[in-house]
Amino acid sequence: MHEKTKLKKPLGKARLIPGKCIACGARCQSDCRFQAIDMNEDGAPIIDIDKCTGCRRCLKVCPVEALEIFFTPEQQEILNRLAQEGTDIVAPDSEEETSDEEARIASKLKQYKGVWIFVEQTDGKPATVSWELLGIGADLAKKLDVELCSIVIGDKVENLCHESFSYGATKSYLIDDPVFHHYRTEPYYKAICHLTDKYKPEIVLVGATGLGRDLAGSVATELKTGLTADCTGLSIDEKNFLLQTRPAFGGNIMATILTERTRPQMSTVRPHVMCMPEKDVSREGTIVRESIPLTEDDIAVKVLEVIDDHRAGADAIDISAADIIVSGGRGMLAKENFRLLRELADELGGVVGSSRSAVDAGWMPPERQVGQTGKTVRPKVYIACGISGAIQHLVGMQDSDVIIAINRDNQAPIFEVATYGIVGDLFQVVPAIINRVRELRTSKTNQC
Numbered sequence: 001m002h003e004k005t006k007l008k009k010p011l012g013k014a015r016l017i018p019g020k021c022i023a024c025g026a027r028c029q030s031d032c033r034f035q036a037i038d039m040n041e042d043g044a045p046i047i048d049i050d051k052c053t054g055c056r057r058c059l060k061v062c063p064v065e066a067l068e069i070f071f072t073p074e075q076q077e078i079l080n081r082l083a084q085e086g087t088d089i090v091a092p093d094s095e096e097e098t099s100d101e102e103a104r105i106a107s108k109l110k111q112y113k114g115v116w117i118f119v120e121q122t123d124g125k126p127a128t129v130s131w132e133l134l135g136i137g138a139d140l141a142k143k144l145d146v147e148l149c150s151i152v153i154g155d156k157v158e159n160l161c162h163e164s165f166s167y168g169a170t171k172s173y174l175i176d177d178p179v180f181h182h183y184r185t186e187p188y189y190k191a192i193c194h195l196t197d198k199y200k201p202e203i204v205l206v207g208a209t210g211l212g213r214d215l216a217g218s219v220a221t222e223l224k225t226g227l228t229a230d231c232t233g234l235s236i237d238e239k240n241f242l243l244q245t246r247p248a249f250g251g252n253i254m255a256t257i258l259t260e261r262t263r264p265q266m267s268t269v270r271p272h273v274m275c276m277p278e279k280d281v282s283r284e285g286t287i288v289r290e291s292i293p294l295t296e297d298d299i300a301v302k303v304l305e306v307i308d309d310h311r312a313g314a315d316a317i318d319i320s321a322a323d324i325i326v327s328g329g330r331g332m333l334a335k336e337n338f339r340l341l342r343e344l345a346d347e348l349g350g351v352v353g354s355s356r357s358a359v360d361a362g363w364m365p366p367e368r369q370v371g372q373t374g375k376t377v378r379p380k381v382y383i384a385c386g387i388s389g390a391i392q393h394l395v396g397m398q399d400s401d402v403i404i405a406i407n408r409d410n411q412a413p414i415f416e417v418a419t420y421g422i423v424g425d426l427f428q429v430v431p432a433i434i435n436r437v438r439e440l441r442t443s444k445t446n447q448c
């Protein structure tokens with residue numbers, strides 16, 4: 001009697017369909033469990049077919065169907081033989097393994113619930129970015145139908161739990177101990193990991209300040225989860241994943257990043273990127289007191305002295321807190337010409353900012369730089385003088401309430417985001433505005 005040979009049907013290999021990749025942010029690469037995908041300089045995948053198992057995960061995550069399956073000549077030969085001989089085809093193991101793995105991950109992810117915001121504080125004074133995060137956190141929690149919680153860690157900081165309730169949190173996890181008086185990476189990340197291990201939040205948001213960046217990176221590394229830094233947009237998709245949008249590839253594209261296989265989903269957001277929510281002191285919530293077994297002797301780093309950076313000689317003006325910013329770019333031509341912008345800023349009660357070109361030229365200190373590698377600002381009025389409007393500048397100021405652009409090139413991209421555009425020579429326009437402001441002020445004084 002003739003027994004049929006049991007041959008496995010080849011799964012094929014993945015390959016890129018030319019011209020279809022949109023460089024979405026390496027989703028296919030991060031989803032490949034076999035390290036078969038690398039990215040080229042343009043953000044498109046390079047697939048190592050020796051490592052590719054044909055599992056099709058990359059095809060499923062690609063948002064534009066830019067990948068397809070093909071069969072190598074050897075695999076094609078097997079397929080032809082199977083077709084000709086009518087041989088039994090055995091379901092390939094890797095498909096079964098993939099679905100088992102998917103089920104395991106899905107059940108793990110289901111254990112995580114809630115949106116958590118880390119409340120940053122220094123000497124008990126909260127960073128306002130934490131309240132901004134409660135604003136966006138409330139939108140995410142509402143969409144997911146889960147609780148919005150704050151994490152408060154420090155020394156005598158219970159009042160911050162109540163303040164977080166007034167900005168929308170309904171529960172606050174508090175670790176209050178002298179060991180947390182000064183921020184140090186080790187005790188703080190251990191405290192957060194302790195809380196997340198115990199209560200399993202699905203989303204944790206942290207301000208992208210110096211402290212927040214240090215802390216979020218340590219927590220994500222310890223928890224072996226994904227972290228998207230400097231997000232400019234956060235929302236929830238139809239599968240309840242957190243969509244984390246941020247500039248990528250030098251700011252030339254906006255990438256939307258998902259943490260599909262691990263929890264919590266972690267993001268940092270810079271100050272002033274999200275809107276400040278309404279404060280309502282009548283709101284109340286629940287405080288969950290926690291502690292971790294950590295003493296001063298367990299911590300290697302000691303804080304000997306805290307030196308205020310303003311005393312250490314840094315720029316005393318914080319442009320990100322200003323309501324009016326008059327910014328200058330390469331069109332200012334020289335350092336001394338910034339005097340003109342200072343005059344206008346003084347008239348309006350504002351401060352002077354700048355583009356990176358002006359900082360690189362040594363005309364302005366780095367603390368005044370607006371943009372992707374500078375500060376994100378959201379003033380009531382932003383006046384851009386001699387700034388072209390490169391995407392890296394725009395991401396730092398495009399959410400200002402009113403943008404006034406002065407540029408002699410009517411094609412300058414800054415006009416695309418401007419509320420009012422003035423095409424002209426800034427050395428004529430700015431003095432004219434200063435004179436007009438002074439005239440208006442004088443006539444108002446005379447009326448009084």
Ligand SMILES: Cc1cc2nc3c(=O)[nH]c(=O)nc-3n(C[C@H](O)[C@H](O)[C@H](O)COP(=O)(O)OP(=O)(O)OC[C@H]3O[C@@H](n4cnc5c(N)ncnc54)[C@H](O)[C@@H]3O)c2cc1C
Pocket residue numbers: 250251328329330331332354355356357358369370371372373374375385386387388389390391392393396406407408409412424425426427
């Ligand atoms: C990774 C990366 C990060 C970056 N981060 C930042 C960042 O954080 N912030 C930032 O600003 N840039 C950043 N850049 C640089 C950015 O790409 C631009 O090079 C920069 O913003 C250009 O500065 P600018 O507009 O002052 O100069 P330019 O692009 O040279 O523009 C000067 C403008 O002045 C106008 N002008 C000249 N003379 C006059 C006049 N007399 N009157 C009116 N208009 C005049 C010109 O028409 C022109 O539009 C980054 C770049 C990279 C690659």
